[in-house]
Amino acid sequence: MPELPEVETVKRGISPHLIGCHLRGAVVRHRQLRLPLDQNLGEKLKGRKVCGVERRAKYLLIGVEGGTLLVHLGMSGSLRLEKESDPVRKHDHVDILLPRGKVLRYHDPRRFGLVRWLTTAPGKHRLLRHLGPEPLEKEFSADTLFSASRKRKAAVKSFVMDSKVVVGVGNIYASEALFRAGIRPTTPAGKVSKPRYETLTTQIKEVLQESIERGGTTLRDFRGAGGELGYFVQSLDVYGRTGEGCRCCGATIKTANIAQRSTFWCPRCQR
DNA sequence: AGTGCGGCCTGTCCGC
DNA sequence: TGCGGACAGGCCGCAC
Numbered sequence: 001m002p003e004l005p006e007v008e009t010v011k012r013g014i015s016p017h018l019i020g021c022h023l024r025g026a027v028v029r030h031r032q033l034r035l036p037l038d039q040n041l042g043e044k045l046k047g048r049k050v051c052g053v054e055r056r057a058k059y060l061l062i063g064v065e066g067g068t069l070l071v072h073l074g075m076s077g078s079l080r081l082e083k084e085s086d087p088v089r090k091h092d093h094v095d096i097l098l099p100r101g102k103v104l105r106y107h108d109p110r111r112f113g114l115v116r117w118l119t120t121a122p123g124k125h126r127l128l129r130h131l132g133p134e135p136l137e138k139e140f141s142a143d144t145l146f147s148a149s150r151k152r153k154a155a156v157k158s159f160v161m162d163s164k165v166v167v168g169v170g171n172i173y174a175s176e177a178l179f180r181a182g183i184r185p186t187t188p189a190g191k192v193s194k195p196r197y198e199t200l201t202t203q204i205k206e207v208l209q210e211s212i213e214r215g216g217t218t219l220r221d222f223r224g225a226g227g228e229l230g231y232f233v234q235s236l237d238v239y240g241r242t243g244e245g246c247r248c249c250g251a252t253i254k255t256a257n258i259a260q261r262s263t264f265w266c267p268r269c270q271r
Numbered sequence: 272a273g274t275g276c277g278g279c280c281t282g283t284c285c286g287c
Numbered sequence: 288t289g290c291g292g293a294c295a296g297g298c299c300g301c302a303c
Contacts, residue, residue: 003296034279034298058297075297076281091281110280112297127299154274163298170296219296220283239296259275262294 002073004135004168005211006222006230007058010079013225014104015053017081018062022049024097029088034074034114037094044117045069045096056122057131057167067119069096070127074112080105081225132166135204140166142198149189149197156192157185158259160204169204172217172239175264177204179238184270185263186256210235238264 002010025042038044045064052063060079062069071079084101094115096104106115122128133140148165149156157178160169169177178185180203183196192200211217216230219240223229237247241264242255251268 006296032280072297074280075295108280109282110295110297112279152273158274161297172296217296222296260277 002058002077002216002222003170003173003211004055004058005173005208005232006216007055007060007073007168008212009216009224009230010073011053011055011060014079014081017098017102017225018050018053018104020050021098022047023064024099026097027095027103028093029095030091030093030111033093033108033111034072035116037115038117041094041115041117042097056128057134057163058170059122059128061122067117068122070114070116070118070122070125071106072113074108074110074114076110076221077106077108077113078221078223079225080107080223080227130164132162132164135166135168135208140201140205142194142201145201146194146197149192152189154189155185155258156183156187156189156200157263158261159189160200161261166204168208171261171263172219172236173204173207173211175239176207176237179264179266179270180207182270185258185265238266240264 023045025046028037028041031037048064048066050062050064054061058072060071082103082105084103091109092105092107094106098104118125149159152159157174159165161174177200181200183192183200211232214231215224215228216222217232218230219233238253241253244253246253246266246269249268251266253264254267255262255264
């Protein structure tokens with residue numbers, strides 16, 4: 001479900017409700033996520049104060065005195081601020097108990113996500129250690145993209161989705177950024193020129209930034225922390241538009257699988 | 272070393 | 288209406 005703009009939307013939604021709070025504990029209803037959940041999570045969190053909420057790639061890092069709560073939403077996860085008395089739905093696997101009867105509720109039907117309590121530096125965790133640059137930071141530039149791409153034969157679309165190259169570019173925004181840059185997604189990464197990587201870098205930053213400003217993309221079930229929809233779906237140019245006309249030239253949008261992920265492009269605008 | 276594939280899970284939608 | 292199969296926003300670990 002969530003790509004970087006959706007995770008950023010959740011982060012912005014939950015931050016003001018968490019920072020400064022003393023946690024009352026946690027309720028764990030289903031332990032088996034991508035990594036098994038700590039049975040004693042509640043005991044470990046009890047009484048601790050939340051000092052900050054950060055995002056690294058698609059991971060949320062809830063900074064708590066004495067540790068970090070690492071959360072990933074996988075493909076179908078969501079985090080919502082609710083009241084403890086709100087009915088528990090199927091797949092509400094974890095509640096983080098906040099003051100005054102409020103809870104942060106983790107819901108994930110497919111269970112590809114994770115919730116982990118870390119007491120060491122999160123950046124050194126094996127899941128975060130090898131991550132590439134943040135796309136919206138200065139260190140992600142055409143230079144880094146171009147030099148990393150030399151001699152790489154994989155499709156440029158797979159290349160920009162490689163988290164060692166740059167994080168946070170998922171299946172939707174990879175297709176969208178390549179459309180905006182006029183680059184065909186099947187082109188081998190090593191054959192894309194420097195000027196085209198300049199354009200692609202700019203477009204990756206822009207498409208992610210615009211989506212964050214519209215609250216992310218709701219395709220079927222994405223919601224912000226308060227349950228609100230993401231409106232970027234209205235701005236998608238190619239993703240999910242197979243057989244429809246290109247908004248730019250009118251040609252029919254095509255789709256194919258690249259490395260087992262559906263990929264969308266305009267055969268006329270993207271060469 | 273880079274690449275592609277299988278697998279983790281449930282829900283939904285489509286064609287028959 | 289029911290049923291099987293394909294597919295879904297992520298990403299790790301493995302074999303080649």
